[in-house]
Amino acid sequence: MQGKSWSKYLLSLPPMAYLLIFFAAPTLIMLFASFRYPGEYGGLAPWYLQENGRITLDLTLENWQRLLCTDIYIRLFIKSIGYAVAATLICMVMGYPLALMIARSGRKSRDLLLLLVILPFWSNFLVRIYAWMIIFSPVGALTRMLNGVLDLFGVGPVTLMYSPTAMLVCLVYVHLPFMVLPLYANLEKHDLDLLDAAQDLGAGKWRRFWLITWPLSLSGVIAGSILVFIPVLGMFAIPDLLGGTDGIMIGNVIKQQFMESRDWPFGSVLSMVLTVTAVAVVLLGSRLGQRR
Amino acid sequence: MEITELLEIVTVSRHFDDFVALDKVSLHIEAGEFFTLLGPSGCGKTTLLRLIAGFDQPDGGDILLDGKTILAAPPERRPLHTIFQNYALFPHMTVAENIAFPLRMAGIAKKEIQARVAEALDDVRLPDKARQYPDALSGGQKQRIAIARALVNRPRLLLLDEPLSALDAKLREQMQIELINLQKDIGITFIYVTHDQGEALALSHRIAVMDCGKIVQVDVPERLYGVPNSRFVADFIGKCNLLEGRVREQQGDSVIVELDGLGPVHVCRSETKFAAGSRCALTLRPEKIRIAAAIVNSADDESHFTGHVHDLLYLGDVTVYIVTLANGLLLEALLANSASGRTNFFEVGDQVEVAWSCDAGHLVLD
Ligand SMILES: Nc1ncnc2c1ncn2[C@@H]1O[C@H](COP(=O)(O)OP(=O)(O)OP(=O)(O)O)[C@@H](O)[C@H]1O
Numbered sequence: 106m107q108g109k110s111w112s113k114y115l116l117s118l119p120p121m122a123y124l125l126i127f128f129a130a131p132t133l134i135m136l137f138a139s140f141r142y143p144g145e146y147g148g149l150a151p152w153y154l155q156e157n158g159r160i161t162l163d164l165t166l167e168n169w170q171r172l173l174c175t176d177i178y179i180r181l182f183i184k185s186i187g188y189a190v191a192a193t194l195i196c197m198v199m200g201y202p203l204a205l206m207i208a209r210s211g212r213k214s215r216d217l218l219l220l221l222v223i224l225p226f227w228s229n230f231l232v233r234i235y236a237w238m239i240i241f242s243p244v245g246a247l248t249r250m251l252n253g254v255l256d257l258f259g260v261g262p263v264t265l266m267y268s269p270t271a272m273l274v275c276l277v278y279v280h281l282p283f284m285v286l287p288l289y290a291n292l293e294k295h296d297l298d299l300l301d302a303a304q305d306l307g308a309g310k311w312r313r314f315w316l317i318t319w320p321l322s323l324s325g326v327i328a329g330s331i332l333v334f335i336p337v338l339g340m341f342a343i344p345d346l347l348g349g350t351d352g353i354m355i356g357n358v359i360k361q362q363f364m365e366s367r368d369w370p371f372g373s374v375l376s377m378v379l380t381v382t383a384v385a386v387v388l389l390g391s392r393l394g395q396r397r
Numbered sequence: 398m399e400i401t402e403l404l405e406i407v408t409v410s411r412h413f414d415d416f417v418a419l420d421k422v423s424l425h426i427e428a429g430e431f432f433t434l435l436g437p438s439g440c441g442k443t444t445l446l447r448l449i450a451g452f453d454q455p456d457g458g459d460i461l462l463d464g465k466t467i468l469a470a471p472p473e474r475r476p477l478h479t480i481f482q483n484y485a486l487f488p489h490m491t492v493a494e495n496i497a498f499p500l501r502m503a504g505i506a507k508k509e510i511q512a513r514v515a516e517a518l519d520d521v522r523l524p525d526k527a528r529q530y531p532d533a534l535s536g537g538q539k540q541r542i543a544i545a546r547a548l549v550n551r552p553r554l555l556l557l558d559e560p561l562s563a564l565d566a567k568l569r570e571q572m573q574i575e576l577i578n579l580q581k582d583i584g585i586t587f588i589y590v591t592h593d594q595g596e597a598l599a600l601s602h603r604i605a606v607m608d609c610g611k612i613v614q615v616d617v618p619e620r621l622y623g624v625p626n627s628r629f630v631a632d633f634i635g636k637c638n639l640l641e642g643r644v645r646e647q648q649g650d651s652v653i654v655e656l657d658g659l660g661p662v663h664v665c666r667s668e669t670k671f672a673a674g675s676r677c678a679l680t681l682r683p684e685k686i687r688i689a690a691a692i693v694n695s696a697d698d699e700s701h702f703t704g705h706v707h708d709l710l711y712l713g714d715v716t717v718y719i720v721t722l723a724n725g726l727l728l729e730a731l732l733a734n735s736a737s738g739r740t741n742f743f744e745v746g747d748q749v750e751v752a753w754s755c756d757a758g759h760l761v762l763d
Pocket residue numbers: 413416418436437438439440441442443444445592
């Protein structure tokens with residue numbers, strides 16, 4: 106028995122080491138960096154000063170004060186959370202019926218449908234965003250058609266590109282499979298006898314769904330929501346390319362701090378807040394999932 | 398007891414492509430009855446039950462409840478409930494919530510639901526399990542909760558599809574007794590499906606024996622066992638010896654049958670008329686056969702033959718002797734091991750005599 110538990114630890118050693126080196130350690134380094142001064146040409150200033158052979162720490166709370174003394178960043182965080190919530194909800198509303206339909210279809214068509222869900226992964230993420238840029242562009246077919254129709258009702262032309270709508274459409278498009286797959290994995294395991302039993306005991310279609318299928322699928326809903334919410338929260342590529350000036354999210358600012366502004370310490374502060382938010386969401390999700 | 402007809406199944410058929418799962422099945426089920434559908438695996442019992450419950454539609458025929466067709470009503474609007482083989486308790490609801498489910502669906506007030514759930518839990522003798530989740534229950538407990546849930550809003554009819562097949566033998570016997578008592582107490586009509594003939598005989602008021610999508614015989618247990626109407630029923634219900642032969646002559650209810658290789662035997666109290674010369678089989682239950690080293694003071698109307706013990710099966714309370722008769726036929730006979738100080742009366746190879754009275758056997762036509 107002892108040998109067995111030893112081999113269990115041994116097997117989990119490589120992934121543990123991997124996570125420690127490439128996740129835990131960098132997070133700690135970032136946390137440390139958030140208390141340091143920026144270097145003159147980017148990067149970080151030394152964290153100690155050497156004066157007359159005496160070594161003093163050179164750390165600061167300024168970066169954290171900067172986060173809190175204006176409301177720009179807080180509002181940006183709230184806006185990003187808003188986008189993430191919206192994208193997650195839309196993915197859920199669209200993904201749930203899809204996952205349910207796949208889970209209830211016959212063996213053969215089920216495999217095909219699943220393949221179709223993951224098909225977009227076969228092409229590059231950026232390529233797919235560029236495709237949306239073409240679709241949304243002011244001279245693109247979609248915009249022209251929409252404006253043509255709007256014109257009939259005497260409404261002025263609109264632009265789709267560089268708008269929160271464009272961003273949301275693209276965020277949902279990219280993350281939908283992350284909602285559908287865990288939901289499918291959950292729904293596919295449901296015992297259909299339970300639905301027959303519920304019907305037999307007097308439950309109509311809607312009550313069968315809301316009282317049986319939905320509560321039994323909650324763990325899938327939570328898993329899918331986490332898988333959508335967290336990447337959307339930190340997303341910068343889609344706002345960069347499709348969001349325009351209004352569509353900036355916290356990920357863009359973090360990237361900006363590390364690249365253009367060369368303020369690594371403040372970038373670290375923002376990414377620490379992002380990490381904590383993400384961890385909080387996961388913990389909340391797993392708490393909800395544990396409840397009956 | 399006033400007998401009223403509750404459920405009427407009129408020439409119901411169900412085909413799956415070319416396969417005939419039910420072939421013009423007709424049945425009448427009376428209010429308050431414990432009615433059993435008995436038959437080998439694949440004979441269409443579940444199919445018939447699903448039609449009654451409304452999960453499936455017949456290709457022909459009609460199903461009437463209290464004289465009115467229910468075919469148009471979906472399962473949720475039929476005043477009957479089903480006990481599923483795997484119980485189908487809702488895993489995310491407590492036992493109390495499970496039992497409350499049909500009451501909630503019927504829109505009954507919270508207060509009354511509570512009272513009735515408590516009452517239902519008392520009925521199945523599990524009052525302290527209300528707050529537990531189904532996965533914390535044993536098989537027998539799950540079974541009782543499923544029954545409580547199905548009975549709590551007093552359906553007209555309860556359909557049970559092999560509800561005890563997942564339980565071990567001892568628990569099954571205990572649950573059988575509980576089912577009989579429960580059914581008697583609440584007076585709700587049960588339609589019970591099983592392929593276990595012993596269970597059917599023990600539980601039912603009446604049994605319909607099915608084979609290949611057809612009803613073969615509907616009768617009370619004693620008559621199914623004593624007066625089977627066909628080889629199939631004789632063979633399916635209990636142990637039975639089938640002796641082939643030909644009808645020689647009939648006078649009233651007394652028939653002389655020429656058994657192949659054994660000669661004429663006398664069968665009395667026959668209910669059917671047989672044409673002389675028709676092929677038939679004499680069904681003889683093992684316990685109706687007398688077996689002895691030498692049959693003394695044999696009655697006039699007894700048939701008796703000599704044979705050898707071919708094999709024996711010691712079962713504790715009884716021993717089954719398999720006797721080879723003159724024509725090579727193997728006959729099974731049963732002897733209770735009631736004598737003290739010895740296990741078996743005979744050994745393999747012993748010469749024995751077997752005999753049966755004229756009303757022991759029953760004739761079935763080919
Ligand atoms: N949906 C279906 N499609 C095709 N054939 C079916 C279907 N349902 C049942 N059958 C066939 O109908 C026949 C009767 O099935 P049914 O389930 O009623 O048998 P059963 O008497 O309940 O048997 P068991 O004792 O094994 O449960 C079987 O041969 C089965 O293969």
